[in-house]
Amino acid sequence: MIGQNDNINLEVNDKKKIILGFYGLFYVAIIIIIVIAGYSYLGKLEGFARNNLIPASLTGDTTKPVTDLPVVKGSTTPPIDLNSAVVVSAEKTDAGKKLFETNCVSCHGSEGKGDGPAGKTMNPPPRNFTDPKGWTNGQEFSKMYKTLQEGITSRGMASYSNLLPEERINLILYIRTLRKDFPAIDKNELAEVDKAYSLSKGLKLPSQIPTRTATELMLEEKKQQETKIDNIVNAVNSDKTTKGAEIFKRVSKDIKRSVNALASYPKWNENETAFVKFVSLNPESKGFGPAMSSVTSEELNVLFLYLKGLF
Ligand code: HEC
Structure with a gap:
């Protein structure tokens, strides 16, 4: 109620x-x-x-342009012995002449008189190599080398640091044929040039890559690695015949985890001992179960060869 x-x-x-x-x-x-x-x-x-x-x-607005490093391929400048490099030969002056024709005649003229078509409006005008007077850096070998290496950019003469040291030297040897009274090359000035530009040592420039490109490459690599792992996992799972696949499925509780672990430490691949060492250290974290401890040494060998073939 x-x-x-x-x-x-x-x-x-x-x-x-x-x-x-x-x-x-x-x-x-x-x-x-x-x-x-x-x-x-x-x-x-x-x-x-x-x-x-x-x-x-x-x-999170990353659309604004970010200045980044340009891609530069690493390069080496071969070491050079200046004393022998400056000994005149027809071969060297010919090589110098060819370089002069492609790089210099537009300003300095075909006979080096400073009357090239591109130099007509320049002020100061391009140097007339047949005239010994009024040089800015100087007409000695060491001074011309400095001019070609560093340029006199404030006066319209570009740097030719992109050429090899040998090419700069051959250019100078050619220019020196344009007149009889260029000063002789002395040992001291060669030592100076060598010291200033470490020519006898040679120079190694490392490659350089923009951060953004590097990140993209890393992501691409990661994607490729993931695809590779997926492919291996699929291959194992769909393999119903191979003895190795059978053993692998028996000892691993989580095929993907095991494949990932193996992919992260490629050195297991070197020999069976390395493989056993790798797998028996923290087997759980690598997806391997208790069945791993009961495999025979023969099975271990089959498993190792099977996995080696997969990676
Ligand atoms: C764009 C035009 C131009 C080109 C190309 C050019 N030069 Fe020059 N060069 C000049 C001018 C301008 C001067 C004069 C600079 C000065 O008076 O200080 C000069 C001066 C020089 C000098 C004398 C520097 C001094 O001490 O007065 C040398 C040596 C020289 N050039 C070599 C070369 C060689 C070798 C090449 C080719 C690899 C070359 N130049 C290409 C414009 C040019």
Whole structure:
């Protein structure tokens, strides 16, 4: 029977439910308001970023151009013995003449008189090599080498540092044939040149690659590695005939994890001992189960050869 007290209790319970329900709605409403406020804040954040009020990096805007290093292929400058390199031969002056024709005649003229077509409007005009007077750096071998290596850029003479040392030397040997009275080359000035540009040592320039390209290459490599791992896992799973596959599936509780572990340490591949060492160290973390400890040495050998063939 339901008495009056029960009725009152029911009513109280109903009220509690209504109140609780109201609070429930209240919380839902608060959460909705927070979410809406959050969205509008994020929207404004972008607006700020567009107006450069906050740095682009805070909103993840990476579309702004970033200056990065250019790609430079590593190169080596072969060591050179200046004393023998400056001994004149027809071969060297011919090589120098060819270089002169492709690189220099436009300004210095075909006879080196400083009257090339591109030099007509230049001020100062390109050097006339047949005239001994008025040289900026000087007409000695060491001074001409400096000119070709560093250029006199403020006066319109470019640097030819992109040529090999030997090519610069041959150019100078050729220029020296254009007149009889160039000063003789002395040993001291050769030693100076050698010291200034470490010619007898040779020079190794490392390759350089932009950070962005490097990141892309790394991501690409990672993708390739992942594809390789997926392919191996698929090959193992679909292999129902090979003894090696059968053993592998028996000893590994998680083929993908095992393949990943093996891929991360390629040295296991060298010989069976290395493989056993690798697998028995923390086998669980590499996906190998207790069955691993009960394989026979013959099975181990089959397994090793099978895996070696997969990777
Ligand atoms: C774009 C035009 C131009 C080209 C190309 C050019 N030169 Fe020159 N060169 C000049 C000018 C201009 C001067 C004069 C600079 C000065 O008076 O200081 C000069 C001066 C020189 C000098 C004399 C520097 C001195 O001490 O006065 C030498 C040596 C020289 N050039 C060699 C070369 C050789 C070798 C090449 C080719 C590999 C070459 N130049 C290509 C414009 C050029």
